Amino acid sequence: MARRGTRFRRYDGGDPLAPPVDLAEALDAIGEDVMAGYSPERAMREFLRRGGRDQRGLDDLARQVAQRRQELLQRHNLDGTLQEVRELLDRAVLEERKQLARDAMMDDGDRALREMQLENLPPSPAAAVSELAAYDWQSREAREDYEKIKDLLGRELLDQRFAGMKQALENAGEEDRAAVNEMLQDLNELLEKHQQGVDTQDDFDRFMDEHGDFFPERPENIDQLLDALAARAAAAQRMLNSMTPEQREELMQLSAQAFGSPALMDSLARLDANLQSLRPGEDWGGSEQMSGDEGVGLGDGTGVFQDLAELDTLSEQLTQSYAGSQLDDVDLEALARQLGDQAAVDARTLQQLEKALREQGTMRRDSTGQLQLTPRAMRQLGQALLRDVAQRLSGRRGERDTQRAGAAGELSGSTREWAYGDTEPWDIPRSVLNGVLRRASDPAGPMMEIGDVEVHETEDRTQAAVALLVDTSFSMAMDGRWVPMKRTALALHTLIRSRFRGDHLQLIGFGRFAEVMEIEQLTALDAMWDKGTNLHHGLLLANRHFRKHPNAQPVLLIVTDGEPTSHLEADGEVFFAYPPHPLTVAYAVRELDVSRRLGAQTTFFRLGDDPGLARFVDSMAKRAEGRVVAPELDDLGAAVVGSYLGSRGPGGSGGPGGSDPGGSYGDWFGGRGFWVG
Template sequence: MAEREPGESAAARRLAQAHAARFRRYTGGDPLAPPVDLAEALDKIGEQVMAGYSAERAMREYLRRGSEGRRGLDDLGRRVSERRRELLSRHKLDGTLEEIKQLLERAVLEERKQLARDVDLDDMERSFAETRLENLPASTSAAVNELSDYQWRSSEAKADYDKIKDLLGRELLDQRFGGMKQALENVTDADRQAVSEMLADLNELLEKHAAGQDTPEDFDDFMSKHGGFFPENPQNVDELIDALAKRSAAAQRMLNSMTAEQREELFNLSAQAFGSPELMQQLARLDQSLQALRPGEDWAGSERFDGDQPLGLGEGAGVLQDLADLDELAEQLSQSYEGARMDDVDLDKLARQLGNEAAVDARTLRELERALRRDGTLRRDSAGRLQLSPKAMRQLGKTLLKDIAQRMSQRQGERELRQAGAAGDLSGSSRQWAFGDTEPWDIPRTVLNGIRRRSGDPAGRLIEIDDVEVAETESRTQAAVALLADTSFSMEIDGRWVPMKRTALALHTLISSRFRGDDLQLIGFGRHAEVMQIEELTSLEASWAKGTNLHHALLLANRHFRKHPNAQPVLLIVTDGEPTSHLEPDGDVRFSYPPHPVTIAFTLRELENSMRLGAQITFFRLGDDPSLARFVDNMAKRVDGKVVAPELDDLGAAVVGSYLGSRSWSSDGGAAGGFNDWGGWGGRGYWANG
């Protein structure tokens, strides 16, 4: 037989055994599941950022909504709310009172039967006993107290009456120490004494702690003597107090949730627990200490139960604790407080309340958030705000380019962008590789160089860097590209804000990855114009400011072209409205609607300057406004430009295609391959050549 710990009671051992570790179902989700998909998350977050959300808010929205096949925080929060409603609608709090009432009725019935069977009993004594049983108070607690000195003649009746006292003691202890009701079943005098000693020592420990007079040795001594009553295995007095206070506060909230009649019945009955008022006195002392030590717990709350399944005192405290856990989970899952992180979500509580599947979903979201922060997808700027990192912008741009390539391939029958050469057609000759070259290797000549070198040095490497030759291509003209993006408020109102930003990001990614020799400048124009970095443009929020200042944007574009005199100027203008403001010589902005003739004149003059600089000019007209169509057509004719009127879904493909068309001509005017034949957009737009 295992050696018994000093002071350990049978009840304490039973309680410890009830909480002993068991094999449990694996809770980590599918071990073969693929890692979290950052590409999908980045695409969704990027959409929100380009719609004007901050990166932090966009990430929160993604975590909130989840994705296809994965529940988000909103769904988990909804299930938490449903679980809470279900607990309140299923249960009622009079389980212990009902059980005591049934025990009392059974005891009285058995006693009456015994009185009727006992022929040797004096008639006067029988009559007195029957009268006493018939005139018991209607209140269960009053009837129990009335029979406290009754001399039971039926052994079954006495056993049932004694069960009332034990049941009360077990339930009151179960409220504060979960599992006591089962552990103290068939309680003995030794068990009662062990519980009494534990409560006395616990109260002494807590009172010393409140006075600052306890030591770690005091806690160790207490646990060595009574540790079996605390299967949670607290490591210090604070952990012990935390566990006890949560349970005690739940017991108090249960009491607050009862009706006044139920509270009065329970109070009157509690004196009978284990046959004396001592237990209730010790528990009251314990509750008082815990409330003073942990005033932050909810001691005054209450709930409204309207179900039909009765709960005992211990079960009720457990349900009230579940409700408190659900409230904590609801707040954690809302992520609505400052500094919220998925790490805040208590996965163990979530698994207990909603099951392991919910915990796996939350864990996946946690891993996703960690990966977004850890892998450099999100970063903080100098002001501490979360932003998409350059790495994330490149990844998002690649995704957009892939989508654009598919659209262009479907509509034009052309190759995907990744197959289009960025350095010109192969000339048939090769040269030694130099740092920065992006041309493809000439594999046969590279291998031949390695073989020749090794003929004099058989131990040398198969290929050295000096062996590498690249295929020469025909030269292409360097381009200075200016993308003028309308950022007026009408773009946001009409749903063109995000397509415009997606287009800018796709073009930026294409040039920075495939045409590094070209120089792209992004210019946003609303009431006034400004040169923007791609991160600024994609995170730009729409603002209510009257004006579409194409004139100012053209001034900035022409300055960009003049800085690159040897490059081919390419001017791409995305707009949904006529120019309604211009820049005065003194720098002030003048606004007028309908457009003022001076604004039109200033805009046309600067557009003609672009033409004189040799710019290839393309307008991308958004919307079906006839007056805008006439105005843009006339401007294009004045400068020998082109007009494209794509659907919003095709805007990116139209702009990228126009740029590739401008890059497909060599410096002598001959075609050098690529996307050089744009005969139309399959009925979804049109070209109007000036």
């Protein structure tokens, strides 16, 4: 039976015991940005860029990439190979002079000629190496050092194109060099056949069978081979471009001495030409300014330039600024190479978070293809806001949420004997106790009979028709009241949809004109910069809502930071005037009177300290037998929700014309019960 081979690799998935990604923090942050006017797509990308409390974001990773790039540029310079050549040349000349001084058998004229030749070597290392090509070395050590220069140049030039070749060919013999020359010849022939379109996979396979040891990455086809070779060759070219003209000239002259023959340079030049022709999209013309103290040779320097190119690609991937970008584009292996394993783990977590946001019912695309928060996400966000409201209302942070339920309304705390047709919940302990007491006098009786059953009494709960009017004029956005207004609307919407499902809520935004809005539309509404506060139109829509539900208790909640400055004319056109025109005020008062006649319990939430607004709102509340609340922005949600809850509790919303600057409804909250979940 054939055995199946098993391959292992290093685990790179981060902590295997780490909990799955938590969407709560992301959803809260995205919701805040959406309510501030961002699109859901942009809000999600902003969160991924910022990261969370315990999670690095894309900006942190991009900053680390930029720091790594700057570190490479400031650490290295490109003089490494030339410096190594100078050192070998100086050592060879010194050893030769020592040998000349020791050799007593040498003719004095010959010694003087040799010493003069060594003394008058040109300052250019390339010219000096070229001039010494025909020199008859007397010192064995000097000859070896000089030959090392040729060997070094050959290995460096090969290492520029084939990573690791410098080390692999150290102390190589003629046979090894012949193998390299043969590989280069076959490689150029293969690339030229590919350029002509006449190569086959068999050609590639034969090449790899014969020369595969030179390619430890083991490409599977010629395109993979080309990609690897072209990326390395382009980095080598960028390194050459980054040198000074003097450095380039020196290296070009020295290259002819590689392995003591110009054949290597001819093969490499042919290879570069083939690669540039086959991969013109690589960056062959770029350059960098390096200013460090650590010199790098041609091979290592090419590796540095490959690192720089990889860092540039990572930077582009992490900024996500191109069309169609997504976090799956980030190369985690490259990120781990450049920044370490933890950076790759952080990026993978962000990828999982983005995927979860898109796939777990948090976001969806509408009919136009735009990303939007789903109803499920809106509920989760609203519940989070409601929990915050509950804490503010209760005044007891850390109190656990509770669930209270009743078939016909709120539990009163009393019980009564069950009667035919009752749908209230049973009081199980009381019913069992009744059975036990009955059997104490009649042991033969049944364990339970219908007369033992008691049910909880409940208070009837009147349905409410709630109209929340929110000011959407430009001053709300200008003075930082836009997001608190939206948070308030979402919290109230969530409360009614989850706890008071029988109530009818209508959200009305009023700026230059008024509009009935769904909660998704209101939370995504961008700042309105049109001038005008059309309370008249908003009250018209609210009264229409109240008339649609004649059997429900009307509740009118108005959030505003300005006096009415516009109204609807008879022909439907909007009239605007500032300061407020008396006719505009009269129209708003007329509709408020209609609301009062319909029985609406009215609360004004006054934002800001404008004396004129305060006088207007106080007089309107007194006329409507309503109340005024002047909350801080952070307490707006608690004030609106508390007023709504108060309108449903005993005693309604308070006395006519009352005011509650703090918006304190903690007693009602603590005594009546409040469920969020």
